[in-house]
């Protein structure tokens with residue numbers, strides 16, 4: 001617990017303006033300093049350093065005490081009012097920072113920049129100099145305790161091409177200052193959401209003017225990142241170029257490879273923000289590298305949530321695909337796996353290289369186990385290096401480099417002895433040739449039981465540096481040193497009755513009896529022994545050597561600390577001198593961790609290597625859902641594997657080309673959603689280079705993956721169930737291509753039956769005729785299965801169930817054909833609906849079936865002109881009433897209900 005008010009004045013400064021003297025309206029020099037500094041950082045909580053505490057005052061104190069649950073006290077007066085105050089101890093400040101940042105605050109850390117003793121020399125009322133040395137924001141964290149080990153901590157800077165407001169292009173720079181990763185992207189408006197969903201930034205900075213676009217801002221806020229507006233004038237164009245040149249000490253940008261203006265602007269903005277938050281500290285950043293967004297399978301935010309790739313619907317890691325897949329043994333490996341999973345590849349050669357590597361490890365369990373043991377011992381080198389570069393590192397970070405480098409070399413040697421495939425051969429060659437000079441130097445220099453903070457000292461090994469050993473000997477063994485000196489002086493004074501003693505007045509001194517003292521006053525002794533005091537029965541002397549020893553002992557601890565600080569700096573400089581190699585080593589180790597982990601998962605869970613090519617195949621034999629399977633296994637229940645074939649022929653506008661559209665019917669709880677999702681997950685796994693849960697799989701590369709579930713409310717954004725469903729469905733129909741994979745789960749159920757059915761129907765036609773994507777469509781509208789007669793690439797699948805004495809039994813098997821009935825009433829009875837209600841429902845169902853409500857639908861299928869299902873809209877005529885009504889709407893200004901009403905009004909107008 002932070003202590004409360006009585007601590008408040010460790011620096012001896014005048015905090016409370018002489019309250020006893022009734023000088024309430026006086027602003028003390030310290031308060032004036034505080035207010036001055038605070039004025040520069042109005043959007044941050046100010047951590048104001050006072051001795052061993054960071055103090056917060058006024059509104060900051062209120063907010064912090066509320067968020068942190070610490071005591072709010074008051075201290076002194078400002079303009080006649082009590083000053084609210086709370087404080088956090090330095091040694092626990094990371095924990096408090098973590099909580100504040102997690103709750104959306106930004107913190108300005110204000111340190112004492114001079115020794116309080118210096119300030120006191122200027123007079124009693126002097127204020128210790130202070131300055132803000134760092135802003136702590138979600139996107140600029142580096143401390144181990146503030147970071148999630150298995151997740152990148154990205155800061156994203158966003159710029160928009162200024163001349164095109166409609167079809168704008170965005171430049172985006174993503175930096176992780178804890179690892180030095182620095183990537184730049186260019187993306188269109190339509191793909192921005194998917195890119196942000198992939199990167200999951202912790203913080204997004206953008207120009208104030210850009211953030212004034214409320215639609216864009218809302219989209220940026222969707223991912224939960226902190227949004228930081230910047231006054232942009234200084235950062236674009238030539239200013240951005242200059243930022244980059246200065247940061248990397250370059251004369252020309254050619255050294256960074258071809259970067260577009262948008263990329264340069266985004267990178268420049270990012271650097272400007274880093275400077276603004278890090279002040280004098282300069283993080284070690286890789287040079288910005290361009291990432292082709294089209295190189296990755298595009299997966300938008302809704303699909304990621306729906307498929308629970310890295311985060312479950314409730315925000316947890318457990319129960320996600322990443323959770324089921326992740327067998328990595330290092331934090332860097334876990335981060336890399338998360339990055340791979342967030343961006344499955346589209347390049348079949350790159351996919352094959354990863355598959356080759358995983359297959360190689362699958363075939364050699366012994367090598368795999370050896371490497372995994374070494375990898376487990378390899379600490380997080382990248383983040384350690386990041387902290388050292390920012391001067392925030394400690395001895396344990398140096399040890400991380402030492403252990404990481406040794407482990408890396410060991411892995412390289414072990415791997416090089418085998419005959420690994422290309423990707424691994426390159427890594428093995430690099431790792432086996434790591435220069436061990438640095439880790440050896442670190443091994444000799446660093447002791448055991450290293451402190452986190454270098455200021456604690458005692459981390460340099462004994463024997464590494466003679467002056468340090470001497471200083472420590474003096475500090476720790478002063479008694480032994482004095483005892484040996486005493487022996488020496490006994491010999492010199494030719495007496496055994498000589499003692500070295502200590503008091504506060506004289507410090508260390510030599511004491512002899514009167515007779516011996518008389519002797520020492522005379523030559524030759526008096527050349528060395530200097531008389532200090534004569535007592536009743538003793539005389540006291542000092543020597544030049546003893547005085548020196550005296551000050552050396554007093555200073556020994558300081559000296560030892562100073563020497564250790566120098567050695568630390570030397571070691572850090574040596575490490576930073578090799579930062580590029582260290583970074584490459586860490587990246588190679590992380591990739592090795594992921595590839596061995598993929599093999600481990602494949603071995604554990606019985607996964608197979610999929611065939612991935614550029615066709616439009618999608619043939620899964622006996623596929624499984626990795627997460628549901630794991631959950632069932634834990635309960636001792638089997639998972640029923642299922643086949644899926646959505647393959648088709650590529651061919652643009654060719655009438656028969658395109659993937660299959662499978663319509664899946666079957667009762668609730670029969671396993672439709674599981675089947676849909678497992679096929680999407682298998683495609684993702686295949687494209688990250690992983691093996692997949694199936695007996696065999698052949699997949700043509702998927703360019704975009706869409707997954708939607710009907711009827712999921714998004715109350716936070718004030719949109720109704722149906723609205724969300726339609727907005728998301730619209731995105732799919734506008735974006736899905738022949739190479740996409742579309743998963744739709746019960747689209748259309750959020751509205752009245754016939755509206756829903758009609759929409760689902762039209763969506764299917766559009767998917768089949770226009771998008772031609774491989775698609776899975778689960779529905780309770782059995783009527784849709786009749787479309788099979790008209791849509792040649794549509795296949796009907798159903799979930800098999802059996803009826804046992806009137807009770808439904810789920811077999812979880814996917815069969816060809818349409819479900820004969822929906823079993824809704826039986827499922828309701830399983831769920832415990834009162835018997836009377838179930839019986840009544842059975843009765844009503846019987847009557848409805850007698851009236852055969854399906855007949856009109858079947859007639860409709862036969863009548864509708866289905867081969868022109870999605871005719872291009874006719875060009876609007878001038879004065880078109882519908883168009884005018886549409887133009888008059890302002891969606892930004894409508895509640896969901898008004899939007900719905902408007903939609904229905906439009907529909908009525910269109911029909912009349």
Ligand SMILES: Nc1ncnc2c1ncn2[C@@H]1O[C@H](COP(=O)(O)OP(=O)(O)OP(=O)(O)O)[C@@H](O)[C@H]1O
Nearest residue numbers: 638639640641667668669670671672673674675812
């Ligand atoms: N292939 C399978 N093998 C074994 N159990 C399965 C399988 N598929 C699903 N299940 C079990 O059935 C449960 C329900 O599955 P799922 O949610 O996929 O059904 P659904 O048909 O989509 O239901 P609803 O229409 O109500 O959403 C799962 O939680 C799982 O326990």
